[in-house]
Amino acid sequence: MNSTVSKSPLGQVPAPTAQAVAPATSAKALSTLLLAAGVAALVVITDQMIDNWAETHVLASWLALWAVAVLAIGALRGVTRLLAQNLMAGLDSWSAHVAHRRADQRLWAMAQNDSRMMRDLQTAMDRADDEDTPAQDINVLMSRRAARIVKSGMHYV
Incomplete structure (x- = not known):
């Protein structure tokens, strides 16, 4: 090993970029929130539908609500993931378009003075x-x- 050449410790560790980390995290978080909202909505609708029957069959209604919640998680998991990814991609492209338009406006304003x-x-x-x-x-x-x-x-x- 050549001891005369020294590397900076900052050059050895690659810095994580915000673009590489943020989209996956944001899409996961949004997917989780959409899944929770969908499952909650289905459980509430099911509870409203079996409300009269649940007064006499408490254990059966409790099991039915849990079954609806588990089935809703299984059914909505893929849909909410795709919806979140598409929504994040759309928002990212919209944000890039807005940033590009603002940059063009700033460049035009500077060009009018120079x-x-x-x-x-x-x-x-x-x-x-x-x-x-x-x-x-x-x-x-x-x-x-x-x-x-x-x-x-x-x-x-």
Whole structure:
């Protein structure tokens, strides 16, 4: 072993990322809450249905409620897991969309105050618009750029 090379102790331990830990935990917690809510709702509905009969058959009604609870856990376990995973995936994509929109708004606000940044953004938008049909001469490129500036309302900048 080469004793002259020393490694940082921080470099040896990989840091867990919040994205790798949070989605599984959140989906599990949500799945558990949905399962508990579903089982509770089914037990309450069953209790309401056998209320008159339960007055004379206490032990049988107690066993029936437990049977409904166990069957509901077995039946709803997979459904609530899938529902929680789909809901978390939808919320994650919505959150990413909102963050992307906010970042674009902040970038646009900064570009309105900085002419170099605005020029870079306009060049990037021109390149993105022209990837399908690249312009052969400077006149076509400038006419496209002028049309885009007028269309997007950037002529005041």
